[in-house]
């Protein structure tokens with residue numbers, strides 16, 4: 001495809017502006033401009049999409065469907081410009097017209113259809129699949145409301161809806177003619193027809209699933225893949241009967257009940273919400289998706305018996321697990337295959353990734369609820385379970401304990417992870433340590449049973465969005481030294497290592513960081529009214545708020561530093577700005593209280609003249625992808641401080657490393673591999689290791705209270721949580737945190753080992769400060785981080801998935 005010239009772009013834009021809004025470019029609002037630009041770009045994408053469909057997608061040999069309840073896409077405009085390589089053309093044309101592209105981009109709402117890591121990973125994967133020209137489709141839910149908007153009022157999180165579609169979505173195309181029908185409730189009847197059992201679902205309610213597609217471009221790639229998102233619609237417009245009886249509202253209510261299925265994203269991250277509506281939402285999504293995949297497959301003239309050879313379906317955690325029995329249902333009830341053949345195809349079709357070891361996040365559904373809502377699917381899951389348990393009996397006769405730990409249904413609950421493992425040919429973890437924990441602990445019995453299914457593939461991130469787009473000046477510095485290939489061949493970043501002591505490179509890097517910090521400081525001033533010094537260390541923890549991620553450790557340490565400065569005006573420290581951003585699940589009390597604590601500590605410290613502005617604490621509200629892009633490029637220190645063994649991988653850690661921040665972290669998730677890649681002198685590792693924590697849990701030997709009693713400075717910090725030091729008018733608000741740390745609630749005290757790791761964490765900080773004092777050492781380490789980030793590109797991750805699981809051919813040109 002030809003790249004568009006400045007002149008042609010201006011003409012196209014003028015034309016669009018006139019047709020869409022009846023305005024000239026001079027009279028356009030920023031929002032008009034955003035939309036008109038997007039529509040021009042969309043036309044360019046369409047051309048490419050058509051070409052791509054014709055050339056690559058027509059009945060490919062083998063293709064991938066990536067099923068995920070979450071896609072955290074963020075904004076599309078900037079990314080699409082980058083992928084089309086027309087950012088400069090657009091930027092310059094707008095500049096000639098007196099507009100700033102960056103400002104115009106701010107008019108796009110984030111597509112926030114995800115909670116955190118799992119959803120963002122799905123988005124990075126789509127980017128890499130298109131870039132690598134692998135034929136793939138994302139499938140998900142078109143939530144009318146994405147993850148809630150966060151407002152902070154008086155230090156407390158308040159949730160507001162996120163009506164991201166309200167102003168229109170420039171990047172989607174509705175495809176009503178490809179709607180599917182999804183059935184709920186009712187009962188199943190079976191009859192013998194010609195000696196064969198035939199199943200009929202009766203008395204059900206049906207909901208229509210209408211697909212919308214968004215194009216997914218790759219960087220400099222001819223292939224445009226798509227993300228298909230399902231919206232729930234009522235199958236009836238009006239029940240004329242009800243209407244005739246004057247029950248107009250009842251008729252509307254039916255419609256509402258259907259449409260609620262795609263209304264809103266569940267805001268729990270690493271936590272399961274056992275609501276019937278969530279189960280319905282999951283089935284709505286997978287039933288529409290699997291029906292669509294099979295219909296499309298057959299429309300292209302393929303034989304259903306070759307299904308597993310030509311299609312592979314990946315399920316992103318257990319949330320789409322019902323896709324497994326749904327495919328069975330279609331193969332048996334609609335394609336009339338026998339059980340054994342259907343099961344053979346199914347098992348060879350699905351691959352499953354686990355993203356968490358947190359017990360409270362492992363999905364389990366009450367059997368009763370399951371049976372009532374999905375009677376046919378229940379029968380199938382039951383049959384899968386019975387046959388599986390019977391086969392286990394052959395191998396482990398009499399070993400009830402083993403069999404019941406592997407069973408899919410147990411204690412009147414359906415265990416979705418077990419269903420996924422039994423129904424897939426591949427199960428993978430997302431970092432080395434995580435995979436080891438899956439094999440040795442979470443899924444140990446399964447690993448012993450079928451070790452060949454288990455693999456580990458470490459997560460990655462797209463370097464296009466998180467370096468090229470988010471930090472363009474760093475990207476061009478890198479390109480000036482080693483050329484531009486790194487954006488497609490991430491291992492080329494290695495070549496930077498030879499410049500680790502190059503003074504010019506170091507100074508340029510420092511300069512870029514400083515400019516990014518000045519920009520972020522302005523954002524902070526505008527949004528929070530806090531003045532921060534761009535020459536202070538920017539120390540950042542941005543991620544979902546969860547106890548295991550230990551924002552609490554960070555804020556308690558900040559309070560400790562504050563006490564140190566008050567006690568000793570000569571305390572050895574550099575000016576420090578601590579930046580937080582995090583959303584807490586609306587029902588997670590402790591997480592919300594920690595947000596309040598961060599604000600109260602900030603309030604106290606930011607307003608105390610005695611510390612001469614040496615510490616600033618900033619909480620940026622409404623964390624989301626577009627905000628992450630602004631913060632990461634301005635970060636000196638990246639906080640990756642989860643309790644060892646709890647964070648499956650982390651991907652924020654990789655984004656910071658790629659942008660040259662140094663990490664303070666525990667040996668958890670992908671931090672372990674980051675350390676191996678850069679060497680232990682280039683990262684500040686602290687804290688207990690996963691085995692030590694396991695051991696301590698096993699022996700119940702950890703006594704948080706003892707640490708408190710033996711460490712007067714830490715004791716002072718904890719005592720400041722109560723008694724009104726932080727908020728004299730509300731002295732008791734943080735009592736819950738204090739009690740949780742020292743005594744626990746029913747369970748154990750300090751289950752995430754905050755006090756246990758405190759001193760080691762403080763030491764890691766001291767070491768970081770010492771390093772920062774010597775610029776040549778700091779920037780050398782920064783360069784080493786960037787140079788060794790190559791393996792954390794999602795291109796590498798996707799290539800590994802493809803080699804070990806999917807086996808897709810590169811999209812090739814049909815003659």
Ligand code: 26Q
Nearest residue numbers: 117118270271272273355430647648649650651
């Ligand atoms: C389940 C049932 C009902 C409602 C919600 C949920 C639910 C939703 C989201 C359960 C878990 C999640 C999200 C998990 C998640 O984001 N895990 C993260 O995945 C990343 C990508 O692999 C890892 O890097 C992170 O370490 C991991 O926490």
